[in-house]
Structure formats: C-alpha cells, structure tokens
Amino acid sequence: MTKDERLQWFEATLEQAGLRRTLPRRVLLRLLAASETPLSAQDIYEQTGSDINLVTIYRTLNELTRLELLIRTEFGEGFYRYEPAPGPSDTAHHHHLVCDSCGSIADFEGCMVEEMLTQTVLPNNFQVASHTLTLHGTCERCQTQPSSK
Amino acid sequence: MTKDERLQWFEATLEQAGLRRTLPRRVLLRLLAASETPLSAQDIYEQTGSDINLVTIYRTLNELTRLELLIRTEFGEGFYRYEPAPGPSDTAHHHHLVCDSCGSIADFEGCMVEEMLTQTVLPNNFQVASHTLTLHGTCERCQTQPSSK
C-alpha cells in the first residue's frame, strides 16, 4: 500500500462516514503515516508545534480509531500510542519490539499468530477478531551500551 | 504449581528481597491468586471492603510487579490489571481472550509464540525476554445474546 493509496483510503473512509475533511484530521493522518514508530497524543501535539489543540488531538485520535483508520496500543508506558491501521486489504499487519532498556519501539513483520491459532483450541468457542502481540527485550544498541535514550 | 507452593514462593521472594511480610501484601497476593481474571487496583480495593488504603494497593502492586511476582497488563480499558506471575519454573504461561462486546477476560493456554519466533527473523538482533499476546473478539455468550455484562 503506497502512501497515496493510504491517504485516499483515509479520505474515502472519512467521506463515507459523513465526516468532514478538516485540517486537524489531515495533519494527524499525515504525521502518523510518516512516523517510524507509534505516536502518543503528546508526541503529535509537540510535532505540530502546538498549533492544534491537545483536546482536538485526543478527539481526533478517538474518532479515527473508532473508524478503524488507526490502531491504538499501550506499551507499558502509561499512555496510548497510535499508528495507521494496515488498511482494508489487510494481509500484512505487523507487531512491535519494545526495548525495556531504552524504550525504543520497532516494528516486526511476519506475524504467524493466525497460523498458530489454527492449531490451538480456544475455550468456549471464542471468536477471534484481532490480536495484539508485543515482544519485550533488549535492542541491539542496548546490548552493547546499556541504558540511555 | 499448587496454591500452597505459590504462596511459599511469594513469601520466600519477599524474604530474600529484604521486604517485610505485612498484612496488605498477603491480602493482595491471596486475592490475586484466587481470582479467575486479572484484577485492577480498584477491583482489589473493593474486594477488601476498602480496608486497605488504595495508595497502599498501588504501592504494593508496583513492588510485587518489580519483584516479578505479578504481571501487569493493559487490556485497552485505560487502566492496568494484575495477576500472579507463572512462577520461577516457568513452563506454562498463558495469555488472554478479551471479549470486545462484554469486556470479559478469559485465559487461554498453549501459547506457541516461542516456537513461532524460532522461525522468524527479528530486525537488528533484538533479544527477546518476554512477550504479551492478547486475542480480541467475541465470547460465546455474546455471540448469541449480544451486549451487556
């Protein structure tokens, strides 16, 4: 999925939900799509130079998450981080590696949870819709020169 | 691991950490060990009939988590839940099924993430120490009679 396709999908989804194409929404989507790692509300606020009200950022993040344009995850820091959803033709979602030493968050592709579940018996016929997998450990940099960030 | 073995492990760990065996700590460990699902600080506060100060509960939960006697997890509710750690002879940890309809949280055994990782290439030689896996979806009850709790 290219950056353009992604933006078009965003716009289309907003439209068919009867939502307006406003500046804050576009800015947020652009920022999140360009980011290497999931961003917090505070991160976004700072990256916009405080031009968009923090309350608006929270409201927008909630709205876009409700529309499933964003994914919300908590990495043990005490607040949520957001990133763009994989998209409608979901085939390649990813998960995250969290370094417990420096706090860095990296993506990792090649999730095999789906395959794993075909070999697993779930209690009470639970119907799985999605899943979250986060690996904790130590990143390469922290393995040699501990701490910091 | 029997309930008695678990309690002994708790006491021993407290002792060798130089921590005192106090009423709040015992009560918390007992409550958590007896619970079917992970409990929040508020849950525990209510289950003790408000006998133990909420601040003490938070402090105790942090302390026991630091000692790795408890596992802390966020299930998308906006607060943390705690449950007893698998124990030193960790062989069978478990993960959770969260019903997005009623919010119920159930355990599920038979995690195969470890095996999965042997077949996965992680970026930058990331060294995995632990992982969190949560399945979201619909529980059996909610598949027939939606909503409520």
Place this chain on the structure above:
DNA sequence: TTCGGTGCAAATACTTTGCACCCTT
C-alpha cells in the same frame, strides 16, 4: 445555512508523592 468540528476551561480517572505515625524484624 446548517451541523459537525474546534478551542478553551474545567472536570475526571488513574496513579504517584510527601510526610508523620505505625509495626515488623
């Protein structure tokens, strides 16, 4: 023109901290 959207101020929810007193070791 019409609602939905935004900003500001204030409120909430969860969690942590400071300090004096208490109790396990």
Place this chain on the structure above:
DNA sequence: AAGGGTGCAAAGTATTTGCACCGAA
C-alpha cells in the same frame, strides 16, 4: 530500637466533557 510500611492529603499525568464560536458542505 530502627528502618521499612501504611494512611492521609495533596499533587501529577493522561484523557474527557461542556459550551460557545467557527467553518466545511
């Protein structure tokens, strides 16, 4: 006796809500 532990009050973060004004359709 001594130092860690607890309770109470207050503070700190993260996030939400009420309301008047603004602006996209």
